[in-house]
Amino acid sequence: MSSGNPVIELRSVDKSFGPIDVLHEISLKVGEGEVLCLLGDNGAGKSTLIKTLAGVHQPTRGEILMDGQPTTFSGPRDAQARGIATVHQFGGTYPLMSVGRNFFMGVEPTRNVGPFKVFDREKANRIAVEEVQKMGITRITDGDRLVGGLSGGERQSLAIARAVHFGARVLILDEPTAALGVKQAAHVLRIVNEAKRRGLAVIFITHQVMHAMAVGDHFAVLIRGAIAADFRKGDKTREEIADLMAGGESMADLEANIEGYMETHDGHPPQPAA
Amino acid sequence: MTDTTSQGGPGGSPSGEETASSFSLGDLMRSPASGAFMGLAMVFIVFAIFGFQRNFLSVGGVSTWVNFASTVGMIAIPVGFLMIAGELDISTGAVLPASAMTVAITSGYYEMPILLGIFASLAVGALIGFINGMIVTRTQVPSFIVTLATLFAVAGLTLTLSIVFINTTQTSLSAPDWAKNLFGGRLLGGFRSSVFWWIAMIVGFIYFLHKSPWGNWVFALGGDQESARNAGIPVQRLKIGLFMLSSTSTAFAGVLQTIQFNAATSQANFGMIFNTIIACVVGGLLLTGGFGTVMGIVFGTLTLAVVQQGIGYTEIDRNLSFLIIGVMLLIAVLMNDTFRNLATSWSTKKK
Ligand SMILES: Nc1ncnc2c1ncn2[C@@H]1O[C@H](COP(=O)(O)OP(=O)(O)O)[C@@H](O)[C@H]1O
Ligand SMILES: [Mg+2]
Numbered sequence: 001m002s003s004g005n006p007v008i009e010l011r012s013v014d015k016s017f018g019p020i021d022v023l024h025e026i027s028l029k030v031g032e033g034e035v036l037c038l039l040g041d042n043g044a045g046k047s048t049l050i051k052t053l054a055g056v057h058q059p060t061r062g063e064i065l066m067d068g069q070p071t072t073f074s075g076p077r078d079a080q081a082r083g084i085a086t087v088h089q090f091g092g093t094y095p096l097m098s099v100g101r102n103f104f105m106g107v108e109p110t111r112n113v114g115p116f117k118v119f120d121r122e123k124a125n126r127i128a129v130e131e132v133q134k135m136g137i138t139r140i141t142d143g144d145r146l147v148g149g150l151s152g153g154e155r156q157s158l159a160i161a162r163a164v165h166f167g168a169r170v171l172i173l174d175e176p177t178a179a180l181g182v183k184q185a186a187h188v189l190r191i192v193n194e195a196k197r198r199g200l201a202v203i204f205i206t207h208q209v210m211h212a213m214a215v216g217d218h219f220a221v222l223i224r225g226a227i228a229a230d231f232r233k234g235d236k237t238r239e240e241i242a243d244l245m246a247g248g249e250s251m252a253d254l255e256a257n258i259e260g261y262m263e264t265h266d267g268h269p270p271q272p273a274a
Numbered sequence: 275m276t277d278t279t280s281q282g283g284p285g286g287s288p289s290g291e292e293t294a295s296s297f298s299l300g301d302l303m304r305s306p307a308s309g310a311f312m313g314l315a316m317v318f319i320v321f322a323i324f325g326f327q328r329n330f331l332s333v334g335g336v337s338t339w340v341n342f343a344s345t346v347g348m349i350a351i352p353v354g355f356l357m358i359a360g361e362l363d364i365s366t367g368a369v370l371p372a373s374a375m376t377v378a379i380t381s382g383y384y385e386m387p388i389l390l391g392i393f394a395s396l397a398v399g400a401l402i403g404f405i406n407g408m409i410v411t412r413t414q415v416p417s418f419i420v421t422l423a424t425l426f427a428v429a430g431l432t433l434t435l436s437i438v439f440i441n442t443t444q445t446s447l448s449a450p451d452w453a454k455n456l457f458g459g460r461l462l463g464g465f466r467s468s469v470f471w472w473i474a475m476i477v478g479f480i481y482f483l484h485k486s487p488w489g490n491w492v493f494a495l496g497g498d499q500e501s502a503r504n505a506g507i508p509v510q511r512l513k514i515g516l517f518m519l520s521s522t523s524t525a526f527a528g529v530l531q532t533i534q535f536n537a538a539t540s541q542a543n544f545g546m547i548f549n550t551i552i553a554c555v556v557g558g559l560l561l562t563g564g565f566g567t568v569m570g571i572v573f574g575t576l577t578l579a580v581v582q583q584g585i586g587y588t589e590i591d592r593n594l595s596f597l598i599i600g601v602m603l604l605i606a607v608l609m610n611d612t613f614r615n616l617a618t619s620w621s622t623k624k625k
Contacts, residue, residue: 054504077506085506094497096565096614101490106505108487118485148618 004129005068006031007201008053008084008170013062015045015052022048026062030170030201030218035192037212038205039245040222046205049222050172053203054086055079085163086172089179093155094149099140102147103128103162127165128158135161135191157191164195171195172203177211189214209241212235221245307570309613310557313606314573317580317598325588335587339463343579344472345527346574349546350553352477352520354571357554358483359495359516360563361417365406366524368428371540373399373447373528375436378538382447383440391447392457392529399525400518402428407514417517429542436540444539447532458513458534468530475523480568492516496563552599553578556606558613565614577602 006029015023022045030036040046051057053064055073055231063070066082073079076086093102100121101108109120109127125143132140137157140150147155156176163171173192177185185208192215196202206212212219219236221229221244229244236244322330329335349366356363373395381391406424410417436443449458459467483489491512494502503509532538557574559566578599585595 056504080504081504088351088501094494094564095618096497096503096560097490097493101493105490106501106507108490110487116481116485117487118481119490121489146618244459 006065007067009065009068010053010059011065013052013059013064015048015057016060022225023052023059026225026227028220028227030203032169032201033196033199034086034217035204035215036195036218036220037216038203038220038222039207039209039212039241040205041245044222046222047174048225050086050203050205052175053079053170054084080166082171083167083169085089085166085168085170087156087163087173088177089175090130093147093159096146098122098125098144098146099132099150099158100125100128100143101144102158103131103143103165107166109207122256128162131161131165132158135194137161137187137191144207151184152180153187156180156188160188160191160195164198164200168200170201170203172205174205175207176204177206177208185211207245209238209245212241213238279514281455300327307558307567307573309606309609310570311575312557312575313602313609314577317577317602321580321584321588321590323375323512324590325584328587328589330584330587333463334456335584337462337466337469338587338622339576339579340469340581341464341466342583343575344466345531346546346549346553347575348468348472348475348577349520349551350557350575351475351568352516352523353550354554354557354559354566354568355479355483355492356417356516356520357437357496357559357561358563358566359492359513360499360517361410361513362551363406363417363421363517363520364547364551365402365421365424365428365521366550367403367522368425368432368542369399369521369545370528370543370546371538372402372428373525374532374538375432375530375535375540376525377529378445378447379436379439381449382538383445387534388449388453395529396522399522399528403518403521404514406521407517410517411510411513425547426541432540443541444537446537448536449533453533457530458536466530466534468534471526471530472482476568476572476586483568486602488512493564496565549578549582552603555610556602558606560610560614574606600620 009029010026013023013026014021015041026049028036028038039045040047044258048057052059055076059074064073066070071082073082073084085271097105100120101124104124104127109123110117111120111123112118121143129140129143135157137154140154140158147158150158156173160171160173160176176188176192189211192202192204196215202215204212204215217233219229219233219241220227220229221241223245277608293564325331349370352364353363376398377388377391377395379391379536380386380394381388400422406417406421409415409420409424409501413420433443436445448454455467457471461467461470483492491502491507494505495509495512496506499509528538553575554566554571554575556577557566558570581595581598581602585592585598
């Protein structure tokens with residue numbers, strides 16, 4: 001499972017927005033069938049890092065390698081075409097559109113009716129439902145159903161199934177479990193494992209250590225834009241990781257707070273600000 | 275999600291009720307057009323009852339509000355596209371007189387061929403839309419403010435240039451017979467050509483929004499622009515295109531009006547701004563974007579037309595029409611949320 005050849009690699013990547021330095025000297029790699037968990041508090045630069053990987057931002061310094069070859073992405077579309085798929089916190093899906101239309105957004109299947117290109121709704125719905133079911137979400141059976149009516153976990157799963165279907169090699173998940181309850185999160189973690197089993201390189205961003213421990217092979221902790229720790233599964237305990245994320249401060253007090261919060265809020269963890 | 279509405283075909287005539295009768299209940303509930311359709315049916319029935327003795331159902335009565343609906347409708351649909359895409363266009367109130375004056379000055383005052391005048395007029399419309407689109411996509415200024423600015427700028431420019439070119443703010447245009455028949459004639463005892471142009475445009479717009487792959491992108495813009503961009507959708511070009519579609523359609527409505535009435539005026543038509551937005555909201559569009567149908571806007575436009583114009587053919591006091599529109603708008607806004615929730619949860623309930 002550990003990477004023989006990294007699919008994607010960052011070497012000493014810096015990213016600044018004008019005078020603001022957000023990322024410093026980031027070096028990372030992920031191989032096929034490997035899950036890299038990127039941990040970090042809000043504002044640590046996680047989103048900036050994955051946007052750089054996804055072609056939204058260009059690195060200010062340093063290089064990105066795909067299959068060992070230095071490369072640059074001209075934009076998100078270019079990165080996508082080369083197999084990098086990003087799934088955002090809310091699934092990157094359109095709540096008032098159907099499962100089929102969501103699944104094929106931007107790559108709509110069409111058929112010709114006379115001289116006109118028409119969106120092939122049946123084909124879109126059929127493939128979308130099939131793919132989602134293959135990922136283990138059997139509750140989605142109707143491709144016409146609006147995504148807004150799905151649970152948060154189902155939406156994430158739809159987005160991940162979409163990435164897998166369109167041949168993603170690198171799957172970047174930006175806090176997929178942050179807004180989810182315990183059961184829903186478990187659901188998404190299962191799908192992450194399924195993606196890993198299919199040989200995708202997964203970069204899983206979270207600030208929930210438990211979720212990271214459940215699927216990660218490899219962990220990196222980001223603090224104020226720099227990698228503060230980089231270790232493999234089993235090297236550190238949950239408490240050690242949590243302390244690292246908090247920048248060395250003890251997490252015990254905070255955790256007590258969180259547990260108190262969850263008790264009063266139907267088991268939901270606090271929502272992150274961003 | 276919206277395919278159902280397009281099966282009904284254009285509902286440009288009062289026989290629009292039949293379009294919905296073939297829908298299954300579930301499809302009906304899922305469609306944002308259903309609320310709009312029920313609103314239209316209700317208003318139509320009430321007005322038909324109160325107008326039975328007053329020719330509401332006569333060709334003269336029906337054609338009056340359908341003619342009015344055609345002008346509002348061909349502007350409201352592309353304005354609605356922008357609303358679905360999460361934007362707003364209120365510059366239409368100035369594009370209408372700008373385009374009308376362009377065709378009247380070119381082909382009336384300067385006696386150039388009518389086709390040249392029409393072309394110039396549509397070009398003016400397209401240019402204003404292009405400017406709107408460029409400013410909205412290049413800056414962070416909300417489109418409401420951008421188009422408010424172009425509304426006033428274009429209105430002022432139209433008045434000023436009219437004085438410069440023809441030394442007056444209105445002028446006449448008598449189009450050749452073929453053009454008069456094609457763009458401004460009366461058919462079937464009172465229906466203007468604009469009604470038939472509107473129906474043709476409805477068909478085209480339904481194809482664009484609900485059948486073609488580009489329609490998907492319009493919804494995506496209003497749903498989540500960031501994701502749309504990441505999905506490789508040309509967000510900026512699409513938006514500029516939608517602004518151009520809206521202003522060019524408005525210009526076309528201006529051309530039809532000018533040829534129909536043989537005259538054009540430079541006065542801004544602020545009422546048209548409200549009419550198009552009311553038609554969209556009553557038609558089931560959400561101001562937050564991402565949701566709506568062409569047929570919904572058509573139903574919304576017809577409802578507005580019945581209340582504003584059809585009221586003259588009923589025993590209902592004309593002065594009540596604004597009140598009715600106001601109440602209707604409020605009900606529509608409240609209902610739209612309900613319909614959206616029904617639409618999202620429909621499939622879950624089915625189980
Ligand atoms: N486009 C930008 N311009 C300037 N600063 C930015 C930009 N994007 C992010 N930042 C800054 O970078 C820091 C890290 O942000 P982000 O990557 O979103 O963190 P995280 O996802 O870990 O919460 C924040 O302080 C944020 O203000
Ligand atoms: Mg973030």
